[in-house]
Amino acid sequence: MTPLTAGNARVKEARKLSRRSVRSERRLFLADGPKAVEGALGVPGCVVEVFATPSAAQEYADLLAPAEVTLVDDRALASLSDSVNPAGLVALCNFLDVPANHPLWLGESALMVRRDAPRGPLVAICADIRDPGNAGTVIRCADAAGADAVVFAGDSVDVYNPKTVRASVGSLFHLPVAIERDAAAAVRAAREAGLTVLAADGGGEVDLFDSDELLARPTAWLLGNEAWGLPEELAALADHRVRIPIHGRAESLNLATAAALCLYASARAQRG
Incomplete structure (x- = not known):
C-alpha cells in the first residue's frame, strides 16, 4: 500500500481535528504517540483507525496488531501531530467522556x-x-x-x-x-x-x-x-x-x- 500524503482528503479531514469546534462537532480527537495509542486501543470502540508511517508500523507491529492501520508518509504524519519529534503513530479516536x-x-x-x-x-x-x-x-x-x-x-x-x-x-x-x-x-x-x-x-x-x-x-x-x-x-x-x-x-x-x-x-x- 502506498502511504497517504499530506494532501490526501482523509488526512486533511483528520487534520481539522486540531480545532476544538471540529472535535466537538464530530466527537473525534487525535491521540499522538505510542503511549496514547496503546491506551486508546485498550478501550473497546475508542479507536477508529491509526495513522502510521511505514517505519513506525513496523516498529510497533505488536501494538498495532488489533488496529486498522492506515500508512501515511512522514509529512502527513507530522501534519497530524503537534509533537516536535513525532513518533510516527496517531490514532483517530471517539470521545471518551x-x-x-x-x-x-x-x-x-x-x-x-x-x-x-x-x-x-x-x-x-x-x-x-x-x-x-x-x-x-x-x-x-x-x-x-x-x-x-x-x-x-x-x-x-x-x-x-x-x-x-x-x-x-x-x-x-x-x-x-x-x-x-x-x-x-x-x-x-x-x-x-x-x-x-x-x-x-x-x-x-x-x-x-x-x-x-x-x-x-x-x-x-x-x-x-x-x-x-x-x-x-x-x-x-x-x-x-x-x-x-x-x-x-x-x-x-x-x-x-x-x-x-x-x-x-x-x-x-x-x-x-
Whole structure:
C-alpha cells in the first residue's frame, strides 16, 4: 500500500481535528504517540483507525496488531501531530467522556459507596482549569493515585486538546472522565452521591497532613483555576477546605503538584 500524503482528503479531514469546534462537532480527537495509542486501543470502540508511517508500523507491529492501520508518509504524519519529534503513530479516536450524571463516577456501579467497600471512591473535580498541560497532568496523577474519575467542570480546557492528551501519557484512557459546564452542579452531584467534597484552599481550616480520618472517607477533591483558585461561592459548597502547608517562602503550589499531594494523601488514608 502506498502511504497517504499530506494532501490526501482523509488526512486533511483528520487534520481539522486540531480545532476544538471540529472535535466537538464530530466527537473525534487525535491521540499522538505510542503511549496514547496503546491506551486508546485498550478501550473497546475508542479507536477508529491509526495513522502510521511505514517505519513506525513496523516498529510497533505488536501494538498495532488489533488496529486498522492506515500508512501515511512522514509529512502527513507530522501534519497530524503537534509533537516536535513525532513518533510516527496517531490514532483517530471517539470521545471518551461520560455525562456528569453518569453512574461511573457518581457512586453507582463500580464506584458505589458501600459500607463493605474496601475503600471509598476518590474523584478529582477540576473547576475552570485552563492550562492543557496541567489538565493532562492532573489526569495522570489521578490515575497513578488510583482515583476513580476526573471531572472537568465550569470553563475548563478541552480534555481532548492535543497537549492535554499528550500530558496525560495514556492515563486519559484509564479512568472515567466527565465534563460538566456547571461547576456547582458537579459539586452538588458528588455530595448527593455520598462523597465528602474537600476544597483545596491555601487558607483552609484543615491541614492536609493532619486529617487522615477525614481523608479516609469517600472523597471528591475540588481543585480551582491555576491563577485565582476557587471562587468563594464554589468553595462554600464544599464540606471542608483543606490547606497544603507551605513551610518555605513559595507563595503557592502549581495546580498539578497540589492535585498530586491531595490525591495521594487520600489514597494513603483510604488504603491505610
